[in-house]
Each structure stands twice: as structure tokens, then as C-alpha cells.
Amino acid sequence: MTFSGVMEHVAQGFEAAGAFALVAGLLWSLVVAARLWRKEGNRRGYRALRETFGGVLLLGLEILVAADLIRTVAVTPTLESVAVLGLIVLIRTFLSFSLQVEIDGVPPWRRALASGATTITRAAQANRTTPAVSRSAAVTASTQEES
Numbered sequence: 001m002t003f004s005g006v007m008e009h010v011a012q013g014f015e016a017a018g019a020f021a022l023v024a025g026l027l028w029s030l031v032v033a034a035r036l037w038r039k040e041g042n043r044r045g046y047r048a049l050r051e052t053f054g055g056v057l058l059l060g061l062e063i064l065v066a067a068d069l070i071r072t073v074a075v076t077p078t079l080e081s082v083a084v085l086g087l088i089v090l091i092r093t094f095l096s097f098s099l100q101v102e103i104d105g106v107p108p109w110r111r112a113l114a115s116g117a118t119t120i121t122r123a124a125q126a127n128r129t130t131p132a133v134s135r136s137a138a139v140t141a142s143t144q145e146e147s
Contacts, residue, residue: 008075011075014070018060018064021056021059021063026053029053033048050102050103054100054103055103058096061092068085068088068089069085072085
């Protein structure tokens with residue numbers, strides 16, 4: 001068996017793994033959502049379904065991009081196949097980005113500003129470095145800087 005043949009089988013394995021991850025992830029997402037729906041109600045169940053299946057879609061897309069990459073680089077390294085790979089990766093990257101924003105609710109560059117750890121750190125630094133009398137002024141100033 002040639003190197004190209006082996007790499008074709010490896011790419012097919014990645015594609016099968018990606019498809020399995022999508023199907024198994026959908027089933028797992030439905031189970032998680034059903035449990036939360038029974039326990040906490042419709043809204044929480046729906047949100048859990050969106051979040052878990054969104055994560056599954058991201059994982060599946062990444063695995064399928066790996067399969068395309070292996071196939072293009074190792075099996076058929078022509079200029080046309082590289083251009084097609086570039087287009088596929090661009091589309092899947094946009095889909096991954098859109099899904100991540102949908103799951104988190106904030107763009108990636110704003111995620112650090114919205115996290116609890118960042119907020120707590122800022123508050124601790126403002127209270128530690130300023131005298132007790134001007135703490136409220138420091139918090140007001142740091143809030144105005146963020147805006």
C-alpha cells in the first residue's frame with residue numbers, strides 16, 4: 001500500500017470520527033436537555049440543548065477540517081485542491097466563530113472583559129492600590145475607562 005493510500009484511509013477515519021462525534025453528540029445533547037427540561041423547565045432545557053449541541057458542532061467541524069487537511073496535503077497536493085481546502089477552511093472557520101459567539105453570547109475579543117475573574121481582579125486592584133477615602137472615585141474612574 002502506498003503512502004497516498006494510507007493517508008486516504010486516515011482521512012476517511014477522521015471523517016468517520018467527525019460523523020460519529022456529530023451523531024453521538026446530538027444524542028448526548030438531547031439526553032442532557034431532556035433531564036434539565038424535566039428538572040428545571042423548558043427554558044433551561046432548550047438553553048442546554050443549544051449549548052451542548054453547539055459545542056458538538058464545533059468539535060465535529062474541527063475534526064472534519066482535519067480530514068480535509070490530511071486529504072489535501074498528503075493525498076492530492078494540487079493547486080486546485082489547496083484552493084478548495086482554503087475555501088472550506090474559511091467557511092468552516094466562519095461557522096465555528098459564529099457558533100462560538102452564539103454559545104457564549106459575546107465575541108471572543110470581549111470574552112475576557114465579561115468574565116467574572118477579570119471583574120474580580122479589577123475590583124481587588126482598585127481597592128488595594130487606593131486609599132479608603134477615594135475607593136469609590138477609583139471604581140467610578142475604572143468604570144468610565146471601560147466605556
